[in-house]
Amino acid sequence: MRVMRTKMAAVGEKDVVLAFKALGLTVIPTQTEAEVSAAVRKLAMEKYAVIFITEDAAAAIPEQISRYREEMLPAIIPIPGSRGSNNYGMSRIHANVEKAVGVDILLTKEGNAE
């Protein structure tokens, strides 16, 4: 099987993504919706495999996110900002379950666990 060597990137508010720079990720700090959109498009074009994006930034560009969701690469992964998570990432998982199964089977399970 063909193995591709690619890079990772982080997009979002400067406070958050700058931390990833220390790990060697490509970091694009963004503030406006247009900046986020441009950054994601550029990274996807340059064949980045994994793009970490802050939840707020991801929420600003829903169309683009859902477009890349159907393709194998890049994997756009929402991460919580410095203010903690607003459940954007979790809701995505639940949406997936609902799409595939028809009902959210995780919801009840979590309710019991916590």
Next chain:
Amino acid sequence: MAILRVNPTRMELSRLKKRLAVAVRGHKLMKDKRDEMMRRFIILVRENAALRQKVEKELTAALSEFALARGVMSPEMMEQALMYPARKAEIDVERRNIMSVHVPKFTIGEESLKEAVLSYGLVQTSPQLDGAIAGLAKLLPDLIRLAEIEKTCDLLANEIEKTRRRVNALEHVMIPQLKETIKFITMKLDENERANLTRLMKVKEMIAERNV
């Protein structure tokens, strides 16, 4: 259920019967595919949810420490400290095949797991920064695993939805329609056969009468 608009001929009948056989076989295969995908999806999505919960918790902790470090240090110092990363974040991407859905498999390159994380001297930076970066570095394998699983779940969910629609379309539309149409043609052909028979009997009768 509406029947297909076809000519009630033997040709058409045998064509439809072939189509029905294909549809039934396809339906069975598709259903098996859906069931197996569902099984894998559920295992994966459970792991996904648990992993995300863990990663979000730890990431928030690491990031708040980082925010603290930012508060202590001047922004210029910070940028300078982080300007040249000590490691490269490279991952190997492989393509895996789950029930003919192509999903990526990520492996971190070795250079990305070297011990040394800090790209700066310890003199001018605050200890919080060290902690934050160490925490993040420890989290990186989990983050990549999360990326892999989440992408896999995305793709699988899509494919399951598609397959389910196909199964339903076959089960509730195609197959009943074909069956009904086949029935219709058979009835029509039988009816024609009977009409022909009675006509022949009638003719025979008329000829017999004339000969008397």
